[in-house]
Amino acid sequence: MLEPKVVQMLLEGIRDTLYMTIVSTVAGYIIGLPLGVLLHVTGENGLRPNVVIYRVIDFICNIIRSVPFLILLILLIPFTRLIVGQSYGSTATIVPLVICAAPYIGRVVESSLNEVDKGVVEAARSMGASNIQIIFKVLLVEAKTSLLTGFTITTGLLLGYSAMSGTVGGGGLGDIAVRYGYYRWKTDIMIITVALLIIIFQIIQYIGTKVVTKLDHRKR
């Protein structure tokens, strides 16, 4: 039904989409996880409340998150070029994806950590735990399932954003959908790419939910 060339293109599209999603999620967490921990720790009910640090991070996070992704993508073109050497293609798209994801992840992580029972933290303090021990042995462990739920949502979000970057030559399935489906009126290819995106999204969500259910010991 489909020409081998098109199949080949779609397979590359899947590969590029997964590449962008996975790398930007991982890189996003490398920045966002410490950011979220810092937000929680310096927050009002944190281990070491610090209004100044909290407000500064809070402000930066809100600014980045309030810029629509498409605009951020365009605004960051010079920066992307500086880092990657070009402003189009999958690798280049990872830069704005990470910058968009990090503050979002920070917020998700913060809210997961805020959910941890204060009593458990107090119990750990009463045992003589240091703040570092509380972060690594209590907060991140007790918030495990909530963090993984956040991780799944973030991955899904970045999958969608990576597709959006197709409008400015980002590569991957989104790029194919825009180039063939929108500019060349090849509706069939567009439908196939959209279907593929839906399937990938469902798989991510399915795995995420499964893993969370398996790891959560709070259930009865």
Place this chain on the structure above:
Amino acid sequence: MSEIEIKNLKKVFEIKGHSIIALDNINLSIEKGDIFGIIGMSGAGKSTLVRSINYLEKPTEGQILIDGTDLFFLSEKELRKKRSDIGMIFQNFNLLEQKNVLDNVCFPLEIGGVKKKEARVRARELLRTVNLEDKEKAYPSQLSGGQKQRVAIARALATNPRILLCDEATSALDPQTTSSILSLLKEINHNLGITIVIITHQMSVVTEICNRVAIIDNGRLVEEGSVDTIFENPQSDAAKELISGKDLRFTPLKKYETDNRIRIVFKENSAYEPVISNLILKFQKPVNILKADTRNVNGKAVGEMILSVPDDAVTRGEMVSYLEEEGLIVTEVTDNA
């Protein structure tokens, strides 16, 4: 030297520009091997007091001395070390929900840098002490309240503390479970010689296992002493209310609300005589029993009764002396009791 010494403790909370004095001028000495009860109504400041003992709350003024060491002068690191010598259990158990029972008990050892293998040996030993050796693989959500508190006790004992602080440890449990947890605490105190401080709002908890008690009301220490003495003859309004309850105020016996009520306490040696019958026969006057109760005070059955006696002051005086001759402890009851 006292195990725990609290000197002139004051704690002020700043909340939205208002200063709230949670504790004021608290002085207490808790001796080694004591089971010390700190009792008060909710909001009296007792939780803040127990958190001051291990410096989870830093006092605004005053000193906390643990075994002679003033916690104020300890560095953050020394303070953490000191805290590991003071176990603590809580009303809501505060177990790590994502760790199983064994890992929960190992947790304080893990924090203290004990090797995992050694920690597990110690944890299993403690789970035997609290009768939960068959639950080591279970997660807290699979346990009942009483079992959770047993795990919490095992966890608190893991580091071989000298002191165990109990913050409303039985308030979330039913009476039977409360009883079994209290006897476990008593056993621990007896076998390991650990000093136990119990915060509670239930007088029954104090009478069941404490040897000494302090009563906190509105952030102040209003009464302190041996449980026997305070139960027999409470001085402060707060103590009277905690012992006899507020119920009498709400009985329809308004006309008795003068000073013609007395509270009598029976101890084992006075419980054999039919004292009330004899009293009525002797004086040929009606005596009304408004309240009667038996309690377990430190393992001894102690009866408590509130009587309404005739208005006539002379007869009343004679009745009181008669009861006292019979070996009962008699106190006047004011409206606050």
